[in-house]
Amino acid sequence: MTDHRAEEPLLASSTAAAAEAVEGPPREPKRPAGGRIRRGTRQFLLAIPLIALVLWTVLPFLVTTSVSFKEKADVFSEPSLIPTEPTLDAYREVLSSDSFTASFINSVVVGIGTTVLTLVIGVPAAYAFARFRFRGRHLLLLFTLLPRLVPSLGLMVPIYRLAVAAGLLDKRMTLIIVYTGMLLPLAVWLMVGFFQQIPKEIEEAANVDGASLWTRLRYIVAPLAAPAMITIGVLAFREAWNEFTLVLVLTSTPGKRTLPYELYLMQGIEGLANFPAEAAFTLLTVLPFVLVYTRVEKYVVAGLVSGSGK
Amino acid sequence: MTAGTATRAKRWFRRPDTGGGSNALIGHNKAIPYLFSLPSIILVAAILGFPVLYGVWQSLFRAESLGAPLEYVGFQNYVEMFSGPEFWHALNRTAVFVFGSLILGTALGLFFAFALFRVVGKLRFLRAVTVAPYIISNVAAAVMFRLLFNSQFGMVNQVIELFGFEGLGWLADPALAMFVVIVTQVWTDLPLTILVLLGGLMTIDKSYLDAALVDGATGWTRARRLTIPLLTPQLVISIVWLSYSTLTGLGVVLAMTGGGPLKATQTLAMEMYTVAFRNLEFNQGLAIATFILVLNALLTLAYIGVARRYEYEQ
Numbered sequence: 001m002t003d004h005r006a007e008e009p010l011l012a013s014s015t016a017a018a019a020e021a022v023e024g025p026p027r028e029p030k031r032p033a034g035g036r037i038r039r040g041t042r043q044f045l046l047a048i049p050l051i052a053l054v055l056w057t058v059l060p061f062l063v064t065t066s067v068s069f070k071e072k073a074d075v076f077s078e079p080s081l082i083p084t085e086p087t088l089d090a091y092r093e094v095l096s097s098d099s100f101t102a103s104f105i106n107s108v109v110v111g112i113g114t115t116v117l118t119l120v121i122g123v124p125a126a127y128a129f130a131r132f133r134f135r136g137r138h139l140l141l142l143f144t145l146l147p148r149l150v151p152s153l154g155l156m157v158p159i160y161r162l163a164v165a166a167g168l169l170d171k172r173m174t175l176i177i178v179y180t181g182m183l184l185p186l187a188v189w190l191m192v193g194f195f196q197q198i199p200k201e202i203e204e205a206a207n208v209d210g211a212s213l214w215t216r217l218r219y220i221v222a223p224l225a226a227p228a229m230i231t232i233g234v235l236a237f238r239e240a241w242n243e244f245t246l247v248l249v250l251t252s253t254p255g256k257r258t259l260p261y262e263l264y265l266m267q268g269i270e271g272l273a274n275f276p277a278e279a280a281f282t283l284l285t286v287l288p289f290v291l292v293y294t295r296v297e298k299y300v301v302a303g304l305v306s307g308s309g310k
Numbered sequence: 311m312t313a314g315t316a317t318r319a320k321r322w323f324r325r326p327d328t329g330g331g332s333n334a335l336i337g338h339n340k341a342i343p344y345l346f347s348l349p350s351i352i353l354v355a356a357i358l359g360f361p362v363l364y365g366v367w368q369s370l371f372r373a374e375s376l377g378a379p380l381e382y383v384g385f386q387n388y389v390e391m392f393s394g395p396e397f398w399h400a401l402n403r404t405a406v407f408v409f410g411s412l413i414l415g416t417a418l419g420l421f422f423a424f425a426l427f428r429v430v431g432k433l434r435f436l437r438a439v440t441v442a443p444y445i446i447s448n449v450a451a452a453v454m455f456r457l458l459f460n461s462q463f464g465m466v467n468q469v470i471e472l473f474g475f476e477g478l479g480w481l482a483d484p485a486l487a488m489f490v491v492i493v494t495q496v497w498t499d500l501p502l503t504i505l506v507l508l509g510g511l512m513t514i515d516k517s518y519l520d521a522a523l524v525d526g527a528t529g530w531t532r533a534r535r536l537t538i539p540l541l542t543p544q545l546v547i548s549i550v551w552l553s554y555s556t557l558t559g560l561g562v563v564l565a566m567t568g569g570g571p572l573k574a575t576q577t578l579a580m581e582m583y584t585v586a587f588r589n590l591e592f593n594q595g596l597a598i599a600t601f602i603l604v605l606n607a608l609l610t611l612a613y614i615g616v617a618r619r620y621e622y623e624q
Contacts, residue, residue, distance in 0.1 A: 046425075046428055049421060049424070049425030050425050050426070050429065050433070050436065052421075052422075052425075053422045053425060053426070053436065053440065054436075054439055056418075056422075056497070056500075057439050057440065057442050057497075058439065058442075059458065059465070060451070060454035060455060060457075060458055060497070061442075061454065063454065063457050063458050063464075063465050064453070064454045067457055075463055076462055076463055079463040079468055081465070121349045121350050121353060122350060124345075124346035124347070124349075124350075125347040125349065125350035125351070127346060128342070128343040128344075128346035128347040131343075132342065132343035132346075133343075134340075134343035134344060134347075136344070136347065136351065137343070137347075139347075139351055143354065145610070146354065146358050146359075148554065148610050149603070149606070149607055149610060150358045150359075150362050150603075151558035151602075151603075151606065152558075153558040153559075153560055153579050153582070153599065153602060154362055154365065154558070154599050154600075154602065154603045154606075155357075155358070155361050155362065155365075156582075156583070156586070156587075157365055157368075157582075157586045157592050157595050157599055158361035158364050158365035158368070158596070159357075159361050160587075160592075161364075161368070161592060162361060162364070177353070178357055180353060180357075181353045181354055181356060181357025181358060182358065184350050184353060185354055185358070213339075213342065238444075238445060241447070242445075242446070242447035242448070242450075243447075244447060244448055244449050244560075244564075245560050245561060248564075249587065259447075260447045260448070260449040260450070260561075261449075263447075263449050263450060263453065264449045264564070264565050267452075267453055267456070267565070275457065278453055278457075279453070279457060281453075282450045282453045282454060285447065285450055286445075286446055286447075286450055289445050290442075290445070293438070293442075293445055294438070297437070297438050300441060300445060301437065301505070304441060304444050304501060304502055304505065305502075305505055305506075305509075
């Protein structure tokens, strides 16, 4: 079971570098290039791949936004990117539909529930793994491998069968517990790293001064580990908000599904595709996260880099 | 490997000090670590561990008809899976899907990583742009790309027609549909690939590059002979990540094509979903799922092997 030890440092070394890249240490000054014109051309040529990157990412959003502001018929007759007669009809239609409001509420509840439960269960476990010597601490090694070995695809049938047998279909709580179980290995593993960076001498000093374990956790460990907890929270919320393969089998009744499932069903109606409504639904699904994204971007990146695959 | 990477790797190598070791607190209540860690261990065992083992076990059973009692059939489900044409078709489609995504993903990842490397620390908004697809669900990405590649009003066809060519029926044509699915899958997976490769570029010792420059190696030669070989560990990571994501990925394919047209995008993941949840032959579906799990496990082990070799070479 020591095999995978080699995996982590390699991954970690590059991801640490990626985080550094993202922080951006100042690069050394450019050597003076030729004339001003040559430099201008050079700058332009260097900018092309960056423009391509922006287009690659942004174009799907732009096109979707464009379609969402059009009338159903105009989508075909006026294919221009900027709608000639922008309308909010599609948004009105989506926002007033039961399928959207119900699944939106479900997604919010499941998202917050998963985030809270992951932190409540994961943080103490990580603390135990990082700080205490006890039987079972070697399970942490298994935690690092499990997410890779058990993709959600492999869980679809078994979890569905078990949920049917236990009568747990169509319940938000089922989704919350399943998502939490899937996120925990990663969350615990991440937190262990953070906890180990907090010198235990701080805690021991507090201990000598008479601080109980709870006091130390509350006033020393928690504040120091706050950034890690935010990262895990964002990671958990993103997973619950976007998860599709398991909600597909764990819910079946209208009003019980989450946003990705409802969006999937919406485009399933072939022939009478309502493209503006589909586009508006997509953007409304994405929007809440995009709005907070600008604020939590640092943590999203940290989660992405350390999660590397979840 | 370079000195920078080596020290960095060493620093991380020490990290999962799971023995408690020097970090262990002295004089604590013996029950506390168990109280703290048991909920996690139980939940992970219940959600990840048990269902997978239960699934593998159940793949040895089958019901003669829907609702009939399950009978033990040994490896019958596997024998029939391997002797049916659907499995081999799906395996073939998976190979195209995985390798296509690997090639496109790695090429684009390298291209964008090199581009970003030149402006590291300057254009911060580019980081937000790079990572944006990561916060989008597979289904939302599929809808967006269906709009982009729509045969009647999609922007891709508009551009093609601008150059005087006939627009293509992207999602109706079996060969093109696979291409569109690959592009969409790569779009969702690229943020991590770019960040990992960019991280690799940051660790390369500048003196190597300067030495190469003195020797007259510039641009493409320098990238091909020096930078890309030095990036091998990061390339391995991103290749394994892309294969994992495509081999076990269902969302994009299901939401985009549902396996069509003419089963052109019927990957193994889609085949498992079809057998289990459309034909309702759950146990037969579990045989396919087990096959995918084994394939994925082998891939992970191979990756660990490669990763280890690089550690030793340092």
